[in-house]
Amino acid sequence: MHKRVTFRHPLLPYLLVLPQLAITFVFFLWPASQALYYSVLRQDPFGLKTKFVGLQNFERLFSDPTYLNSFDVTIVFSLSVTLSGMALGLLFAVMADRVVKGAATYKTLLIWPYAVAPAVAGVLWWFLFNPTIGILAYALRSLGYDWNHAVSGTDALILVIVASTWKQVSYNFLFFLAGLQAIPKSLIEAAAIDGAGPARRFWTIVFPLLSPTTFFLLVVNMVYAFFETFGVVHATTSGGPGQATTILVYKVFNDGFIGLNLGSSAAQSVILMVIVISLTMIQFRFIERRVQY
Amino acid sequence: MAEICMRGVRKRYGDTQVIHGIDVEIADGEFIVIVGPSGCGKSTLLRMVAGLETITEGEISIGGRVVNQLEPKERDIAMVFQNYALYPHMSVFDNMAYGLKIARTPKDEIRARVEEAAKLLELGGLLERKPRQLSGGQRQRVAMGRAIVRKPAVFLFDEPLSNLDAKLRVQMRLEIKQLQRKLGTTSLYVTHDQIEAMTLADRLVVMNQGRAEQIDTPMAVYSDPATTFVAGFIGSPAMNFLAGTVEADGHGLFLGGDARISDKGSDLSGLAGRAVTLGVRPEHLLAVGESEAEIRLGVELVETLGADTLAHGRPVGAAGTPLGDAALGGEAPGLITVRLPGLAPVREGERLPLRMAEGELHLFDPDSGRRIADV
Ligand SMILES: Nc1ncnc2c1ncn2[C@@H]1O[C@H](COP(=O)(O)OP(=O)(O)O)[C@@H](O)[C@H]1O
Numbered sequence A: 001m002h003k004r005v006t007f008r009h010p011l012l013p014y015l016l017v018l019p020q021l022a023i024t025f026v027f028f029l030w031p032a033s034q035a036l037y038y039s040v041l042r043q044d045p046f047g048l049k050t051k052f053v054g055l056q057n058f059e060r061l062f063s064d065p066t067y068l069n070s071f072d073v074t075i076v077f078s079l080s081v082t083l084s085g086m087a088l089g090l091l092f093a094v095m096a097d098r099v100v101k102g103a104a105t106y107k108t109l110l111i112w113p114y115a116v117a118p119a120v121a122g123v124l125w126w127f128l129f130n131p132t133i134g135i136l137a138y139a140l141r142s143l144g145y146d147w148n149h150a151v152s153g154t155d156a157l158i159l160v161i162v163a164s165t166w167k168q169v170s171y172n173f174l175f176f177l178a179g180l181q182a183i184p185k186s187l188i189e190a191a192a193i194d195g196a197g198p199a200r201r202f203w204t205i206v207f208p209l210l211s212p213t214t215f216f217l218l219v220v221n222m223v224y225a226f227f228e229t230f231g232v233v234h235a236t237t238s239g240g241p242g243q244a245t246t247i248l249v250y251k252v253f254n255d256g257f258i259g260l261n262l263g264s265s266a267a268q269s270v271i272l273m274v275i276v277i278s279l280t281m282i283q284f285r286f287i288e289r290r291v292q293y
Numbered sequence B: 001m002a003e004i005c006m007r008g009v010r011k012r013y014g015d016t017q018v019i020h021g022i023d024v025e026i027a028d029g030e031f032i033v034i035v036g037p038s039g040c041g042k043s044t045l046l047r048m049v050a051g052l053e054t055i056t057e058g059e060i061s062i063g064g065r066v067v068n069q070l071e072p073k074e075r076d077i078a079m080v081f082q083n084y085a086l087y088p089h090m091s092v093f094d095n096m097a098y099g100l101k102i103a104r105t106p107k108d109e110i111r112a113r114v115e116e117a118a119k120l121l122e123l124g125g126l127l128e129r130k131p132r133q134l135s136g137g138q139r140q141r142v143a144m145g146r147a148i149v150r151k152p153a154v155f156l157f158d159e160p161l162s163n164l165d166a167k168l169r170v171q172m173r174l175e176i177k178q179l180q181r182k183l184g185t186t187s188l189y190v191t192h193d194q195i196e197a198m199t200l201a202d203r204l205v206v207m208n209q210g211r212a213e214q215i216d217t218p219m220a221v222y223s224d225p226a227t228t229f230v231a232g233f234i235g236s237p238a239m240n241f242l243a244g245t246v247e248a249d250g251h252g253l254f255l256g257g258d259a260r261i262s263d264k265g266s267d268l269s270g271l272a273g274r275a276v277t278l279g280v281r282p283e284h285l286l287a288v289g290e291s292e293a294e295i296r297l298g299v300e301l302v303e304t305l306g307a308d309t310l311a312h313g314r315p316v317g318a319a320g321t322p323l324g325d326a327a328l329g330g331e332a333p334g335l336i337t338v339r340l341p342g343l344a345p346v347r348e349g350e351r352l353p354l355r356m357a358e359g360e361l362h363l364f365d366p367d368s369g370r371r372i373a374d375v
């Protein structure tokens, strides 16, 4: 049933996909191959000599406690951002789906954070949680909690998680809302007649039917948490205090551009790339097998 | 088992009223069909019985219990939707068992009941399939199965056959009727298809613009339609309408020009001189020899259906002049239809001599559209 287009000139189809190929090459294949290339090299501190070291960069990384710590931080951070972002997005979508009056306003307001750049989102929350001038820090203090993300690693991690989640909730909200609205109302009504209450209808009918959306968002949110949150960390905690908020992508930047250890930085980005590619592949295979109904 | 009673049921969406007061008593085990054109409020009425829409005014009771404030699940009903509304991620078995599981029915009993329903509906080998692996007719049966396993007091159907092809529709129609007979469950069935309505119903509720125009058995609705709307809606092809005046002798109707029509089976003397709308079904206009003819049809179009032939055209007087003149205040009448048995040798352009079948005259008030009773 595929529709085949016939082109008059044999070169035309290649010409048409050329821009896309060029973009993929310039922004992905070329940098990726550069990273691969540098990951097996080592430069001396003055950048005068470069030599081939094989997999040594990788070996060093996996015996480096700060790198392994960064792994742990990234796992906690990504899972928190993904799960809380998706849970909130779903919650708001379910509520928006029920609202009749003022639904448009409500939706518009919920979409706004998505238009904010990650770094700006970070700064915004940094101000809100600022121990001296932040209103949220003030509120926490009056509740008896002495918030200080400049000193406490946990507070700092929570800050970057909150800022990163806040920005992503809109995106999740939009997709979940579209998913909810695609579920025929009669299914919910049939379940109501079958005797299911609202909570049961949600967990046995709505949630399973949203699973394609959920899995898609899982991939997108993991990738977001791994890469795009760089701006949030950079603008607020700079990976600190200590290494408490140094997620993998921030460490790539920090070791490469601040520490100027290009070989190690390149090796780290290769590892990141492998992680994301395998995550995506596992999840998409899973989607194809299980999520269809 | 339950009877249903509606008293002065109304529905408003904001300022627009869509149901204007329905009163009907449905006996236990009765099969009631609500029929009417699209948009007349059939689904809305059914959904109010189901508890999916609030009741703006009036009262609905099921089994003697007023259900206005009850949730759907507390009403002891089951519903079959037009698009079936099967849970796409569940197997046929789970679709049917869903309501029973919620009611905490023991596992053995769930299995027994689902299997019994599957046998009844010939779904035996399909219990492990997903809805998407079923044909339209099979999906329809699963939807029915889901309704019957719960043994509800009332079945509600909202155009359950509309998504099937014509042949399957006829077959499923019979199956639904047989099933309802066997189970004896009170049923409320919505359709816009008057043939479906006539064949299924113990009694019909003919609806038009949010009002029940007539509530009666299919035969009574067909033979004594209460309004011109009902007369035109029930029966296919539709009843023909002509403007006329009752003549002084009480047996004839003056149709304008040189045309009159008479019915020796009726006594119209009480109506002498009154302007009426005359209704006559296509099968009650008989083709006769020129000497017996009362009116003639200027045939414009012939449809050959095999079992019978439909001739469409405009009625003309003896001299060929069109009916309807200024004296009657009417313009020339529209097309009328005559149903002739078998492959009648009638041709387009021909003038077909016709006579009324005896005792088949319907008279309506031209202003209110209501039946004039004493014919
Ligand atoms: N939720 C609603 N809001 C406003 N008007 C509605 C709503 N649902 C139905 N209506 C109106 O009520 C009328 C009856 O609808 P419905 O009961 O679905 O008709 P039917 O089933 O006979 O085709 C229609 O004019 C429709 O536009």
Ligand SMILES: [Mg+2]
Pocket: B042, B043, B044, B159
């Ligand atoms: Mg309807």
